[in-house]
């Protein structure tokens with residue numbers, strides 16, 4: 111099963127490499143990885159999506175918790191949560207494809223954020239599934255470049271991840 | 274207010290932390306620190322002849338004392354030479370603080386002379402690491418390093434110290450930090466009361482229970498509580514190799530250690546048990562054999578201070594995160610108000626165990642008769658006898674290590690010193706030196722092989738400089754015996770590079786350093802040589818004992834089998 115794990119870690123050099131290193135060292139897989147500072151300058155938030163059965167994911171969270179730089183973590187997929195990813199895509203937009211792209215962009219509630227005579231740059235947010243679906247829809251027309259941020263997420267309701 | 278340079282802070286901190294010895298080797302990036310050590314007398318530095326030896330010395334001391342060993346090396350090659358010893362300590366959860374010199378801050382990343390990203394290199398084999406970025410941080414960082422190394426599940430901590438952090442001209446206020454706090458690190462101590470109660474209930478109801486105790490009982494100083502509990506409930510006790518000595522082996526309830534070369538009765542009992550009470554163990558693959566066939570009828574209680582050890586390889590039915598002594602004492606507390614064990618079932622269980630025990634008694638190996646080549650096992654037994662089972666026994670890695678573990682019987686914790694998790698050849702000699710230095714009145718015996726000894730034999734020079742009179746028992750089978758054994762069993766005796774073609778004359782080699790060496794070839798020579806070696810209290814003595822190279826270590830678990838599937842000799846199997 112796919113899991114989204116959000117981690118608050120010390121905003122220190124080396125902390126990120128410890129987290130990432132753990133995954134390769136223990137043969138855990140990383141599907142996406144996203145890291146940025148938080149409102150607290152001493153903390154970064156890192157979100158990783160991984161796939162594994164319950165036993166593997168239990169090991170992942172235990173080993174992450176053991177890292178001295180990891181202050182707190184949550185497996186968002188254990189409860190209701192909001193998952194978002196942002197993607198920028200350059201797609202071919204010539205001839206009849208130009209309208210076709212525009213229509214699909216509207217259907218997906220994406221935005222065209224840059225234009226040239228031959229291509230559109232599209233910005234789209236959503237869960238990973240929606241982004242995949244958009245890429246699939248664009249496939250026959252011609253996807254030229256993809257930049258995805260990796261998944262970020264937060265629990266629904268009152269639950270708060272903080273120190 | 275006291276102003277000190279970073280280098281002086283390090284020396285002063287070590288004194289304030291109560292460190293008596295540090296083990297190391299100098300070089301450019303560490304020279305400010307060496308100068309600070311030169312200008313004080315409290316902390317004694319032991320100069321090794323290879324940085325790996327410094328880590329093993331510190332490790333040996335840590336295993337014997339339970340306190341962190343301290344290492345000081347220079348950047349680049351000094352630090353990389355220490356890597357094997359750091360990994361060795363990591364695998365066996367040994368507390369260690371490794372101070373590494375580093376090139377000056379402004380050179381980091383420039384591929385400067387003797388620059389290695391040692392924090393990066395050691396990342397997977399440390400509990401944690403620090404890089405010093407300002408001299409004023411040094412006391413706090415060092416305190417954190419010692420705190421992390423020695424609490425919770427112990428382990429090595431690396432501190433990377435760029436040369437400019439220790440410059441004599443840069444001086445800052447020094448205060449010894451009595452305490453440090455890390456918001457993200459608070460090792461659990463107390464186990465969950467409900468889980469503990471459940472575990473006790475299961476132990477009282479069990480029909481075929483075994484205790485399986487490991488290194489966590491030793492590092493957690495819980496041997497006494499373990500012994501109390503086992504005695505109270507009359508339970509059979511198996512210790513892992515790391516846990517050897519956690520329960521007295523001269524006691525009837527001790528079944529020895531399990532696993533690859535474990536005792537027949539330990540492997541049989543654990544396989545047939547209906548309840549394994551594991552404490553401070555990690556159910557590693559050298560114990561379980563094929564995990565899918567592991568203890569088919571047993572429920573598992575697993576106590577460990579490290580949650581990630583629990584249900585890693587073997588799924589626990591009752592997981593308990595907690596310190597061994599706390600959990601055991603809680604259990605003892607619960608027992609006093611309760612009815613006793615399942616008496617009848619336990620009696621039948623003991624009968625079965627005694628059956629296994631007597632099945633193999635007297636058949637473990639065939640001792641040499643006079644004139645025949647000595648058997649390594651009988652050498653270990655003779656050493657056990659002459660040291661009254663009371664020595665620090667240090668080993669290298671190979672057949673001799675297994676024989677030492679099988680035939681020396683340990684009644685106290687912290688006396689069996691062996692690289693178990695990593696299996697580091699070369700570990701033994703420096704580790705023995707580290708112990709002898711700190712325990713000058715105790716016998717320290719090294720069981721080594723001619724292969725392992727040659728990996729660290731330069732340390733003879735360290736022994737000469739600091740007068741470290743260890744007793745070295747070289748079980749010389751003129752081959753990499755353990756490798757050879759596997760080749761006998763799995764490769765039709767094609768001995769690819771397991772034969773030592775050109776051994777030195779060990780007597781001459783040892784004598785070149787001014788030490789005493791004796792060669793022993795027969796049973797008649799053995800006892801007198803041992804007697805003389807141990808009579809010479811203050812001298813390093815090396816016994817080159819020629820043993821039968823054809824000997825194999827048995828029992829030996831059959832690959833992919835269950836714990837009970839063992840070869841018992843070259844011709845018998847369960």
Ligand SMILES: Cc1ncc(C[n+]2csc(CCOP(=O)(O)OP(=O)(O)O)c2C)c(N)n1
Pocket residue numbers: 669670671672673674696697698699721722723724725726748750752753754755756
């Ligand atoms: C540093 C290192 N290299 C290789 C090995 C693999 N290995 C395990 S036992 C062994 C042979 C050890 O020979 P010796 O020290 O003579 O001991 P013996 O088995 O003969 O008693 C080897 C090569 C190891 N454990 N450590």
Ligand SMILES: [Mg+2]
Pocket residue numbers: 671722723724748749750751752753754
């Ligand atoms: Mg050998």
